[in-house]
Amino acid sequence: MKKLTSREDLERLREKLKREAEQVKRWVAVCSGPGCHVHGSGEVAEAFAKEVSEQGLEKEVKVIATGCHGFCEVGPVAVIFPERYCYTRIKAEDVSEIVSETLKDGKVVERLLYTDEASGQKILRDEDIPYYKFQQRLLLGQHLHIDPRNIGDYIAAGGYSALAKALFDLGPEKVLEEVKAANLRGRGGGGFPAGIKWETTRNAPGDPKYVIVNADEGDPGAYMDRGILEGNPHSVLEGLIIGAIAIGSPQGFVYVRQEYPIAVKNMQRAIDQARELGLLGENILGSDFSFDVKIHMGAGAFVSGESSALMTAIEGRVGEPRPKYIRTAVKGVWNKPSNLNNVETWANVPLIINNGADWYTNIGTDKSKGTKIFSLVGKVRNTGLVEVPMGVSLRRIIFDIGGGIRGNKKFKAVQTGGPSGGVIPESLLEIPVDYDELDKVGSMMGSGGMIVMDEDTCMVDVARYYINFLSDESCGKCVPCREGLRQALRILENICAGRGKEGDIELLEELGSFMKDASLCALGQTAANPVLSTIKYFRGEYEAHILEKKCPAKVCKELISFFIDPEKCKACGMCVKVCPVDAISGGKGLVHIIDQEKCVKCGSCFTVCPDKFNAVIKLSGEPVPEVAPGTKIKKKAKGEKKCKK
Amino acid sequence: MLKELQEASQMSQTDVLLKGLEVLGDYVAAESGESSLGEKLRELERVALQHAEEIRKIRKKEDVIRELVKELKDVDKIIDRHNCDPSALIQILLEIQAEKRWLSKPTLMWVAERLGVPLSRVMHIATFYKAFSLEPHGRHLVQVCLGTACHVRGAQQLLNKVTMALGIKPGETDSDMKFTFKTVNCLGCCALGPVVMIDEKYYSDPSVDEIKKISEDLE
Incomplete structure (x- = not known):
């Protein structure tokens, strides 16, 4: 494509691309996000391209492999425009039918539609599916129209118009004012107002100034940033360039973790394409503003997501x-003023510039504006990426959007904010989700991980999990974090192994408050949150582990035993076959018995025991009943009796 | 007599004659006090073999050095792509790791030398980040995700299953260098947990048999 040297050039290109898009009668957006990708969306997208060309529809039908639509649970997903018919769990075999029926003739393939579990009805359009209905997908919604590998799609959808507006209509001061007025707060976790950060960097002495995208999404259980970077890299890039205009920066960096190879590839391609079009580099769009961007890959360290560490x-x-x-906004990369914002924060910037701060502040709560993307995962029925306006309740997210808990289990808690956050129990599900409310209950917004836990999740184990993670990831530079975590881990491991002592809970609380006060960076300062919040809301579980040597959720290996209920065992032999240590005995017609001495508690027998029998059970805090070897199974006796009747 | 000797020793006539000559030579030499032709020959043979062994060793060393030079040349290519910029150190190491599947000591020394940074700093980085390995990795990388979402959905059981299927523990590489088995904090496909990634492909909670099948299908 030819280099654009003026705003008019950009608009002309947009018009041309739009006209081209109008030639197409129908188009299908095949989700190629992380979730659908694993479900095999690659083959589905290929099949679409092949079918369309085989059926000779290339002129009237377009296939685009897009970024994440959000509803990973039912992937691979495809939405057919302009009708917005939404097909779920598509297989490559289904594609030829979709092409000949829907893409060609606009007819619906009933069996591929989403079925609403509550009503049992098929739902035609994506927007009417409950999972999407309660969302406001300002960012994720863009994904459906854009092939992330094609800058043309982004431009046709209105992309880079905010950049032109910032360059030619607003200028640096007004851009800054707009972002400040919008009260855009950092989406990476802290919630610090982006506009104020920008202003600090802008006013700090020293040149050059740098702008940086933090895409080191390190929180385990969170993949919002991956979704955006893979699905719409240009939105992040456009936001970054606008930030650079406001701050007066000639050089930007995208710091992205190497665990996200597709995100790295898509972002690099986006940068190259933008440069080729003159949207990056010298004299952007013919203005006197010059700016360029470099990608820096993270090599796998959680602490490197912290601003000073990242720089x-x-x-x-x-x-x-x-x-x-001295803040990194004043002295950051090479001691120069450096402004760091998270992926999602940057992606919000073009929206604010295009629609104005007034529009933006209408969304959300008093102090938290706009939408927030969450990665809704764990034991929830509908997993995926969810974008909601700030202020909706946790209940709405987990139960209306997420469809409640899987397998008819009971909700126990939801963990937000990653390793720096905490757990929130059922009694607090009505709180509106925004920065301040989540802080108040001892958790935090964080970057957007939302891990739902059910009755089978042990809260002490969850605390141990996070502390183990953090202890591994602590850089070891300051003592409170390094040693505090190590000691906390030891105590938690002891509790989980049934070696907990009275006073352990208090010790953990004391350690936690000390780490909070004395650690060098946010990693250590917030590290105790998972422990403190689980103690606060689930103290009873800790006490059961310590005093009764019992794990109520039956998770902690050392505190549970596996037992085969002689009343239920049907001697099918599944467990005998799968046991890795040959701990299960029992032949044909005989009740299978687990040798507790040999058992390594791997849980294989529990997993394979057929659902209709459910004979393998977990016991905790009670003795394992003795079953005499050679006991016969009960099935026949019962059957005979029934026959006689 | 020649025929008798030949039959008894099962040697060819020529060999018998030659052997006879050798014995005769020894006999004459023993009288004159000089070393025999046979002995001289044997001595020469011994020296020749010694030289051959030396040459073989030198050739082998040459091979090793050639290999090392090739390795460092590959490293050079990567360093040159980054214009020998010391601030690109982590990026350079990442690319070397991706290409060579580990960071050898000569590589690290060479990187330090070319970029003009102390070896200690290179080692600091190579040991700090999870992505780097100071031991050779297998041809295929198996990574079990231990992210929170996977954890609450049974990542530990999946870890056991992969251990069983591959016969190696997390952090290990098998003896024929086929697999390296690692755990990772989060792969970012939390909706499908628990997840294992084998090379570029993700698998959602596969069974032991499925893992075995996948691993056997790989070269």
């Missing part, structure tokens, strides 16, 4: 945090 890593040194008496 040290960009310099090519080990990404460890430093004391922040």
Whole structure:
């Protein structure tokens, strides 16, 4: 494509691309996000392309492989425009029918539609599916129209118009004012107002100034940023360029973790395409503003997502945090003023510039504006990415959008904010989700991970999990974090193994408050949250582990035993076959018995025992009943009796 | 007599004659006090073999050095792509890791030398980040996700299953260098947990048999 040297050039290109798009009668957006990808959307997209060409529909039908639509649970998903028919769980075999029926003739393939579980009805359009109905997909909604590998799609959908507006209509000061007025708060976790950060960097002495995208999405259980970077890299890039205009920066960085190879590839391609079109580089769109961007890959360290650590890593040194008496906005990369924002924060910027701060502040709560994307995962029925306006309740997210808990289990808690956040129990499900409310209940917004836990999740184990994670990821530079985590882990491991002592809970609380006060960076300061919040809301579970040596959720290996209920065992032999240590005995017609001495508690027998029998049960805090070897199974006796009747 | 000797020793006539000559030579030499032709020959043979062994060793060393030079040349290519920029150190190491599947000591020394940074800093980075390995990795990488979403859905059981299927523990590489088995914090496909990633492909909670099948299908 030819380099654009003016705003008019951009608009002309947009018009041309739009006209081209109008030639197409129907188009299908095949989700190629992380979730659908695993479900095999690659083959589905290929099949679409092949079928369309085989049926000679290339002129009237377009196939685009898009970023994440959000509803990963039912992937691979495809939405057919302009009708917005939504097909779920598509297989490559289904494609030829979709092409000949829907794409060609607009007829619906009934069996591929989403079935609403509550009403049992088929739902035609994606927007009417409950999962999407309660969302406001300002960012994720864009994904459906854009092939992330094609800058043309982004431009046709209105992309880079905010950049032109910022360059030619607003200028740096007004851009800054707009973002400040919108009260856009950092989506990476802290919730610090982006506009104020920008202003600090802009006013700080020293040149050049840098702008940085933090795409080191390290929270386990969160993949919002991956979704955006893979699905719409240009929105992040456009936001970054606008930020650079406001701040007066000639150089930007995208710090993205190497665990996201597709995100790296799509972002690099986006940068190259933008540069080729003159949207990056010298004299952007013919203006006197010049700016360029470089990708820096993270090499796998959670602590490197911390702002000072991330900037040290960009310099090519080990990404460890430093004391922040002077903020990175003032002294960051190579001691120059550096503004760091998270992927989602940057992606919000073009929306604000295009629609104005007034529009933006209408969405959300008093102090938290706009939408927020959450990765709704764990034991919830509908997993995926969810974008809702700030202020909706947790209940709405988990039960209306998420469809409640899987397998008819009971909800126990939801964990937000990753390793820095905490758990929230059922009694608090009505709280509106925004930065301040989540802080109040001892958790935090964080980057948007929302891990739903049911009655089978042990809260002490969850705390142990996070502390183990953090202890592994602590850089070890400051003592409170390094040693505090190590000691906390030891205590938690003891509790989980049935070696907990009275006073352990209090000790954990004391350690936690000390780490909060004395650690160098946010990793250590917030590290105790998972422990403190689980103690706060689930103290009873801790006490059961310590005093009764019992794990109520039957998770902690050392505190449980597997037992085969002689009343239920049908001697099918499944468990005998699968046991890795040959701990299960019992032949044909004989009740299978687990040798508790040999059992390594791998849970294989529990998994394979057929649902209709459910003979393998977990016991905790009670002795394992003795069953005499050679006991016969009960099935026949019962059957005979019934026959006689 | 020649025929008798030949039959008894099962040697060819020529060999018998030659052997006879050798014995005769030894006999004459023993009288004159000089070393025999046979002995000289044997001595020469011994020296020749010694030289051959030396040459073989040198050739082998040459091979090793050639291999090392090739490795460092590949490293050079990567360093040159980054214009020998010390701030690109982590990126350079990432690319080397991706290409060579590990960071050898000569590589690390060479990177330090070319970029003009102390070896200690290179080692600091190579040992700090999870992506780097100071031991050779297998041809295929198996990664079990231990993210929170996977954890609450039974990542531990999946870890056991993969251990059973591959016969190696997390952190290990099997003896024929086929697999390296690692755990990772989060692969970012939380909706499908628990997840294992084998090379570029993700699998949602596969059974032991499925993992075995996948691993056997790989080269």
